Amino acid sequence: MSRAIIVLGHGSRHPLAEHTVARIAAAVDGEYAMLDFSAHTLTNAAMLLAARGSRQAAVVPLLFTDAYHLNHDVPEAAAEAQEASGVDLQVTPGLGTGAEMERLLGQVIGDLQDARPQRFTNIALYAVGSSTPGANDSVRDLAARVGARAVFATGAAPKGVAALEGFDAVIPLFVAEGVLWDSVVRAGLPAVLGEPLGERVAGIVRRRAEQPGPVAVGREHVA
Incomplete structure (x- = not known):
């Protein structure tokens, strides 16, 4: 029997953020949970799966870099959810900054460019930023x-x-x-603005969930 999928979002005060994560989960026939700013916690999602008879689930964090949240907050939340629900939660790698994300961003840029008569010559990739060494470099x-x-x-x-x-x-x-991207939208920049990736990441999420074996189980994180 294949394991269930829980799509884990960071969480935001923005009113649309949770709905977007829910849509991603629906696209991969999974459940969703948020680390912060939501009552829809990982424990609640795991308890829901347990009530439906699931005994194992892949938790796919919607995170790009191997930084603090992926190394600390996610394993801790998974440990608590696993203990409370009895569901074996196997945390996969995040979305990453590797070849899959490169291809996806290439498609995003290409689609945006196709709608414009002139070629972009100066493109910014706007990210949250991290204090973890190496994360920003990736x-x-x-x-x-x-x-x-x-x-x-x-x-x-x-x-x-x-x-x-x-x-x-x-x-x-x-x-x-999220509020950080909203500040860009409200700034009225002359630049053409893309949109958050949303359901475009569903393919990566599904592949993460299909990877064999856990990357992090409970409080132990394996790099």
Whole structure:
């Protein structure tokens, strides 16, 4: 019997963020949960699966970098949910910044470009930013591979909406709507703005869930 899927979002105060994560979960025939700002916790999702007879589930974090949330918050939430529900929760790698995300962003940029008469010459990939060593570098590398430059909302430079001046396109490295991306939209930049990835990540989520074996079980994280 195949294991169930729980799509795990970071959580946001934005009113649409949870709905987007729910749509991603529906696209892969799974459940969804949020780390923060929601009553729909990982424990609640696991309890729901247990009530339906599931004994094992893949938890797919909607996170791009191997940073604090993936290494600490996610394993801790999985440990609590597993203990409460009795469901064997196997945490997979996040969405990542590898070849799959490179292809997906290439499609996003291509679709945005197809609707414009002039070629983009200066593209920004706008990401949250992290204090974990190496995390921002992985985003910079991803941006370079899709012909863009990384700009961060917090932490590392260049950062903030002001750093987006001069770009002719801005692509969000965000899965769902959120207050950080809203600040870009409200800024009235002359750049063409992309949209959060949303259900476009469903294929990556499904492949993560199909990978054999756990990456993190309970409180033990294996790099």
